[in-house]
Amino acid sequence: MAATLHDVAALAGVSIKTVSNVVHDYQHVRASTRERVQRAIVELDYKPNITARSLRSGRTGVIGLALPELSLSYFAELADAVIQAAERQSLVVLIEQTGRGDREREIAMLTNPRLQLTDGLIFSPLGMSQDDVDRLNVRYPLVVLGERIFGGPVDHVTMRNEEAAQAATEHLIRTGRRRIAVIGAHEGEVIGSAALRLEGYHRALDAAGIPRSEELVGYVIEWHRLNGAEAMRRMIAAGVEFDAVFGLNDTLALGAMRALQEAGLRVPQDVAVIGFDDLDEARYSLPTLSTVDPGRVEIAETAVRVLAERITAGATSTPPADPRAYLTDFSVIGRESTASV
């Protein structure tokens, strides 16, 4: 059995309060007493019981991170960043997976009793929508990521989807491209990353005086390589002419690039390609993929910081009286796939 405060107190010949004082670096402890206690702590290899401490304090030092799936590279890299940011705040991260856009599971996650020993939650929904905004009315600190829900009763951290997508498209236009295909649109969807990024794409076209063309929009169901490749193949097969492709995320762009190469089209000579996300693998494809860094690390750091602040602020009121929205900076990263030819 592990040593407790009582064991240490008994060995040092003091009360548990004194041991507790020493453990917490309380100032008013006589030096000799402190030393005696410290020796006992070392001798018994005493470690405070975090569960007991949590029961008293109501804090566990654990935050939850609910995301779709770690197999999706974007979320794996996001989780990496969140864990690192949490570590700097002496917090530890418990990860729950909600699946690829499973609305029901996402809603259920918000009341998951497994989150009980968590001080707060960073939540990245993929299936919920604006209609579900009331579900965010939870009694614990919550920070929401992404662009499924805006204006909720909780803090929100997200990227500048529209502006970043516009910048990516402008990057293509700047290299002289005019027939710019976009891969990854969601049929009839008006919320979420797909809709916002598509809107940014349209704005860039409009600003440049390039007419919009429905045949240049590639629709997909999911944002995986396969879908990107299939949408691209369909467009090629339909005889659509284009000189550039904007993949609404890197994975789609990589899939599209594969389809282009299969069809004998050279990247970037015949077709320039740009993605979105700045995944690790965008740096290693052939050719390397130009993309947009949407500020993933900043998103993680902001989310953890804001959550930690709400936790520290205590249960004054949850949801908070002053929910805030945070937007991260983005940057376009030019690589081989959009190099001038």
Added chain:
Amino acid sequence: MAATLHDVAALAGVSIKTVSNVVHDYQHVRASTRERVQRAIVELDYKPNITARSLRSGRTGVIGLALPELSLSYFAELADAVIQAAERQSLVVLIEQTGRGDREREIAMLTNPRLQLTDGLIFSPLGMSQDDVDRLNVRYPLVVLGERIFGGPVDHVTMRNEEAAQAATEHLIRTGRRRIAVIGAHEGEVIGSAALRLEGYHRALDAAGIPRSEELVGYVIEWHRLNGAEAMRRMIAAGVEFDAVFGLNDTLALGAMRALQEAGLRVPQDVAVIGFDDLDEARYSLPTLSTVDPGRVEIAETAVRVLAERITAGATSTPPADPRAYLTDFSVIGRESTASV
């Protein structure tokens, strides 16, 4: 403030024991009483306090997973599998990252107080070695993954590296290849995945009567795409002749494939390529990458099951008196990169 057992008991006009009985589906509760209690539970929205329960029971329902980094696809996919397996056992997973082979951090992780509210740990070291085997003598349930340490005092789950690598090489030989390069060896290393897989490669050559050739071994420092591409480029630049490449993991193989294509070599016509790991992305490269599925899902499931068993068995003795080793089944997955030409 959240409702407690006492609140429910008061409202229902019973003792907390009765409420507890209802919560735990204890049989001997009069139907009318049960219903009254249940109504009170609903009315007060009572949720058992897991921290308090943990303090009593000594269990938290949380297991730790310590791995190098989620940004490394293999570990992201492993974590995904572990979380899913844990969920089936009603366990939740807390993830700690130790970095890319940082021995010190790995050793420190084993005594990390942040793991206190964890019932046990699944540990995937990348920097520790056989010399550190004594460090695994911890006082909590521990399952070790990988091939850095064998014969330790704890349960161990790993893949059949040698046999799987031999099978991958034989797959290449079966398609008529004789000059088989291998990418990813670690200079002077005798333990770990690299050494084991290299040994499997050699065995396959020996069995087929193909002479070993040092010039066909590509050394790298890390197992990333970049290293695979660089090692491949060096070999091509040195004028080494080969008709196949075995990447000691998928990432290396994908990097090597990029270098081959840069050099104008066709895959699989000029050079066949096979990897190791069966990452998601191996299914989407151009050409799709043949690989070995080392049984990642089985590793995760076994690790969680064994850990859960040790936890349930209780603190009879940790380390266990009968540490066991588990080996998973593997399978070679033939895709385009090794298709017959």
Added chain:
DNA sequence: TTGAAAGCGCTAACAT
């Protein structure tokens, strides 16, 4: 400067 003691919310042994 140090100690005594009351809980945090729950489980489980014991009692009725």
Added chain:
DNA sequence: ATGTTAGCGCTTTCAA
């Protein structure tokens, strides 16, 4: 079938 009660190990008044 239901109630009483003693802790789990810690923090935190309140006293001394």
